[in-house]
Amino acid sequence: MGGDYAPDEIVKGAVLAAQKDDVEIFLVGSTNILEKELAGYKFANGSSIHVVEASEVIKEDEPPIDVVRRKPNCSVVVAAKMVKSGAADALVSAGSSAAAAISAIQFIGMVDGVYRPAIVGSLGSFAPNTVMVDLGANVDCKPHQFLTFAIAGSVYAKKFLNITDPKIALLSTGSEENKGSEAVREAYSLLKNSGLNFIGNIEGNDVLSGKANVIVCDGFVGNVLLKFYENIGGYAKDWTERKLKKYPPLGALVKLLFNGLFPTTKISSETEKRGGGILWGVDGVVRIAHGASRAPNIANAIESAKEAVKAGVIESLKSELTKFNQGGKL
Amino acid sequence: MTVEEQIRDIIAKITRVDKSIITRESTFKEIKADSLDIVQALVAVEETFGIEIPDEEAQKFQNFGDFVSYVENRVVQEEKV
Numbered sequence: 001m002g003g004d005y006a007p008d009e010i011v012k013g014a015v016l017a018a019q020k021d022d023v024e025i026f027l028v029g030s031t032n033i034l035e036k037e038l039a040g041y042k043f044a045n046g047s048s049i050h051v052v053e054a055s056e057v058i059k060e061d062e063p064p065i066d067v068v069r070r071k072p073n074c075s076v077v078v079a080a081k082m083v084k085s086g087a088a089d090a091l092v093s094a095g096s097s098a099a100a101a102i103s104a105i106q107f108i109g110m111v112d113g114v115y116r117p118a119i120v121g122s123l124g125s126f127a128p129n130t131v132m133v134d135l136g137a138n139v140d141c142k143p144h145q146f147l148t149f150a151i152a153g154s155v156y157a158k159k160f161l162n163i164t165d166p167k168i169a170l171l172s173t174g175s176e177e178n179k180g181s182e183a184v185r186e187a188y189s190l191l192k193n194s195g196l197n198f199i200g201n202i203e204g205n206d207v208l209s210g211k212a213n214v215i216v217c218d219g220f221v222g223n224v225l226l227k228f229y230e231n232i233g234g235y236a237k238d239w240t241e242r243k244l245k246k247y248p249p250l251g252a253l254v255k256l257l258f259n260g261l262f263p264t265t266k267i268s269s270e271t272e273k274r275g276g277g278i279l280w281g282v283d284g285v286v287r288i289a290h291g292a293s294r295a296p297n298i299a300n301a302i303e304s305a306k307e308a309v310k311a312g313v314i315e316s317l318k319s320e321l322t323k324f325n326q327g328g329k330l
Numbered sequence: 331m332t333v334e335e336q337i338r339d340i341i342a343k344i345t346r347v348d349k350s351i352i353t354r355e356s357t358f359k360e361i362k363a364d365s366l367d368i369v370q371a372l373v374a375v376e377e378t379f380g381i382e383i384p385d386e387e388a389q390k391f392q393n394f395g396d397f398v399s400y401v402e403n404r405v406v407q408e409e410k411v
Binding site: 068069106 | 362364366369370372373385
């Protein structure tokens with residue numbers, strides 16, 4: 001029950017999701033607080049939304065890693081254990097991403113061949129057939145992680161974008177094999193010999209070109225790029241409006257273009273709905289939502305987690321990884 | 331299998347490094363173990379040997395050898411009880 005606007009917006013989002021869809025939701029946190037919040041809605045404990053007690057809270061100044069040894073009863077750990085036991089099919093969290101990832105690794109476990117989970121996301125409107133991985137789960141990466149990122153991205157592109165044989169590229173500072181950090185250069189060699197449809201390095205200027213269906217990078221680069229990308233539309237709109245201030249009719253046209261036709265605000269929600277924010281590599285569906293998520297974002301996150309369960313993404317990933325494990329490549 | 335071999339296996343599995351590079355002198359940085367790897371290793375070792383390792387003791391481990399020595403001593407103590 002974490003998140004900048006918890007518990008009210010989280011509960012409201014859960015209610016929205018339950019009203020919209022056939023889904024059973026467990027709200028994990030302080031029973032007293034959650035039942036009070038839920039009382040304002042027509043759903044009550046025992047219907048489509050249930051409350052599960054989690055007595056501990058991770059405070060802002062506490063290291064997320066403490067969930068493993070010191071906070072066995074915090075909400076994200078209780079929820080992770082529910083996924084592991086089969087009591088729930090998926091976990092959705094708007095709390096600390098690191099705490100969610102650590103709980104998932106420790107209490108749900110990783111699928112064979114994957115070291116750490118990664119976040120895959122579609123780039124949406126500007127590059128509808130491109131996904132990027134990792135979007136922030138792994139700041140420092142070992143070379144073999146790039147290979148599992150590529151496999152996860154490939155499964156995502158097949159499942160959510162219907163691309164039969166996704167083209168995979170490594171994001172670097174040059175197209176040549178010897179460009180990039182040490183980990184990226186080693187990853188190039190692993191990807192080249194992986195049997196995946198690896199097309200080599202691409203640079204930042206080709207991220208939106210559609211040359212690659214799966215762009216692989218470490219979580220540091222991916223997260224910086226994602227946040228820049230999600231916000232560039234708003235800045236472009238402000239800049240254009242400022243430039244055209246002295247021509248009022250054109251200003252109105254700009255508003256129409258940006259608000260109606262130009263998808264400045266839709267990138268995040270598209271990414272949210274199309275499997276974005278899922279921790280790929282965990283042996284269960286774990287969906288991370290932005291800390292600043294409001295009710296509609298939470299409802300989208302719940303919907304996308306449900307879609308991931310229905311699409312069988314974990315089984316698909318396991319099946320792909322098995323091929324590589326058999327070849328001794330992971 | 332000795333305590334040292336079991337802990338080496340646990341750490342190698344978690345960090346995905348070749349266990350032959352883990353010596354008693356190896357620091358966690360040399361093994362490329364980050365903080366989550368170390369916590370996972372502590373939990374796995376606690377479960378394997380049925381002991382609890384307090385944080386203040388874990389923080390003193392400078393290298394793999396310190397970790398092994400601590401667990402070896404604790405296992406001996408547990409056997410005496």
